Amino acid sequence: MTRIKFHQSLDELKEKLLVMAGMAEQAIQRAIEAYRVRDASICNLVVRSEPSINRLEREIDQMALDLLAMEQPMAIDLRFILAVIHINADLERVGDQAVNIAVRVREMEAFPSVDLPVDIPRLAELAAAMVRKALQSFIEGDAEMAASVLTMDDQVDKMNEAAFYALSTLIREKPELTPQALNALIVARNLERVGDHATNIAEDVIFWVHGKDVRHHVRSDV
Amino acid sequence: MGVGIEVKNLNAWYGQTHSLVDINLNMPANHATALIGPSGCGKSTFVRCLNRMHETNPIARATGSVRMGDIDVYKDASPVEIRRRIGMVFQRPNPFPTMSIYDNVASGLKLNGFRNRRIMDEVVERSLRGSALWDEVKDDLRKKSGASLSGGQQQRLCIARALAVEPEVLLMDEPASALDPVSTSKIEDLIFNLKSQYTIVIVTHNMQQAARVAENTGFFLNGRMVEFDSTHKIFTNPSDKRTEDYITGRFG
Numbered sequence: 001m002t003r004i005k006f007h008q009s010l011d012e013l014k015e016k017l018l019v020m021a022g023m024a025e026q027a028i029q030r031a032i033e034a035y036r037v038r039d040a041s042i043c044n045l046v047v048r049s050e051p052s053i054n055r056l057e058r059e060i061d062q063m064a065l066d067l068l069a070m071e072q073p074m075a076i077d078l079r080f081i082l083a084v085i086h087i088n089a090d091l092e093r094v095g096d097q098a099v100n101i102a103v104r105v106r107e108m109e110a111f112p113s114v115d116l117p118v119d120i121p122r123l124a125e126l127a128a129a130m131v132r133k134a135l136q137s138f139i140e141g142d143a144e145m146a147a148s149v150l151t152m153d154d155q156v157d158k159m160n161e162a163a164f165y166a167l168s169t170l171i172r173e174k175p176e177l178t179p180q181a182l183n184a185l186i187v188a189r190n191l192e193r194v195g196d197h198a199t200n201i202a203e204d205v206i207f208w209v210h211g212k213d214v215r216h217h218v219r220s221d222v
Numbered sequence: 223m224g225v226g227i228e229v230k231n232l233n234a235w236y237g238q239t240h241s242l243v244d245i246n247l248n249m250p251a252n253h254a255t256a257l258i259g260p261s262g263c264g265k266s267t268f269v270r271c272l273n274r275m276h277e278t279n280p281i282a283r284a285t286g287s288v289r290m291g292d293i294d295v296y297k298d299a300s301p302v303e304i305r306r307r308i309g310m311v312f313q314r315p316n317p318f319p320t321m322s323i324y325d326n327v328a329s330g331l332k333l334n335g336f337r338n339r340r341i342m343d344e345v346v347e348r349s350l351r352g353s354a355l356w357d358e359v360k361d362d363l364r365k366k367s368g369a370s371l372s373g374g375q376q377q378r379l380c381i382a383r384a385l386a387v388e389p390e391v392l393l394m395d396e397p398a399s400a401l402d403p404v405s406t407s408k409i410e411d412l413i414f415n416l417k418s419q420y421t422i423v424i425v426t427h428n429m430q431q432a433a434r435v436a437e438n439t440g441f442f443l444n445g446r447m448v449e450f451d452s453t454h455k456i457f458t459n460p461s462d463k464r465t466e467d468y469i470t471g472r473f474g
Contacts, residue, residue, distance in 0.1 A: 074433075074469040079458070
């Protein structure tokens with residue numbers, strides 16, 4: 001009963017999710033680049049990529065649903081499909097965050113550029129690195145690599161928190177910079193959410209590989 | 223009430239073929255235990271060792287210990303007594319074709335010399351209710367033969383026949399493999415209900431069925447028990463790679 005067709009379908013599902021992952025990762029990187037160079041044309045690329053990501057999300061969900069209904073997968077195959085469904089949703093939301101950042105960058109064009117007391121590029125770099133590493137752990141089925149993503153999330157959270165305090169102080173002290181500070185605050189929040197989605201993806205990889213649910217993680221479980 | 227079954231160092235042979243190798247297993251009372259594995263892996267031999275049917279084959283033998291509650295199956299009771307206490311249902315329903323429905327259910331009691339008509343009526347009704355067949359056959363108990371029933375009804379009749387002698391354990395060797403989905407579902411509901419009164423051991427090739435009906439599952443391969451654990455663990459995250467490869471269809 002070697003289930004050749006079923007296992008081919010699982011490979012196809014993985015390939016499709018990797019296409020989705022590539023698109024979501026590209027969207028977030030473009031959004032970060034748009035922020036860095038304040039380029040509205042890059043923002044447009046990000047916004048235009050969203051429907052494709054959304055379409056792919058639906059296709060992947062449909063494939064996963066078909067496999068659950070038709071093949072009654074068990075054990076590691078069942079965990080893989082559940083992980084794909086979760087990761088798929090997280091990637092779509094990474095795409096949404098990229099669009100949110102792009103929209104902010106467009107908005108920022110209306111205001112003069114100022115130096116802000118936050119290191120958004122560094123936060124962006126870290127969040128993007130989390131996404132990359134989480135996806136790499138999925139490609140390689142490497143739960144240890146996935147576990148290392150979880151520890152990176154603390155750093156992103158701290159940077160977001162620091163940005164919040166620095167920018168709210170700035171708003172109090174220099175109210176004329178409120179629009180720029182608010183935009184930066186929202187971008188920092190978007191990047192922190194990207195880190196959360198990368199964390200979710202890493203948790204799903206651990207679940208797939210080891211059958212261990214580390215969501216809302218107690219670090220000792222990981 | 224059901225009793226627990228404890229198997230220690232069970233080995234079985236057919237002639238020179240060593241069919242079961244060092245099986246150790248505890249099956250808790252009033253639970254359903256599923257046994258899965260590829261054809262020829264030894265799971266049917268295993269259940270036949272539990273009620274000493276294995277030894278009805280002249281070239282077969284078994285060593286080791288099987289305890290059913292306080293009784294050592296191989297030392298403390300005759301095979302006939304053991305088979306009364308451990309009922310068995312087979313893959314293909316095998317009612318006595320010329321006997322009425324009533325006589326099919328009562329056959330075990332009659333064989334044991336039981337003659338009290340009133341109590342026999344009660345036992346037949348209770349057994350048919352226990353196998354969820356009563357409502358479908360109560361008006362035809364003596365009019366229709368066992369063979370006139372549908373396949374699913376025949377299997378439930380065989381379960382009623384097994385229940386009539388008040389066993390503590392029910393062995394089911396692929397009890398639904400010859401049945402349609404509706405009849406299969408009735409047998410599975412029955413297993414769920416019977417667990418409160420009996421310990422159930424079910425051999426099945428249908429892994430979804432094992433997942434649906436059993437609290438614990440054992441995976442057999444080449445005469446050995448590779449893994450025994452909660453059904454949930456076996457089907458979501460088995461410990462042994464061979465179990466995982468089997469249930470995910472990577473071999474077998």
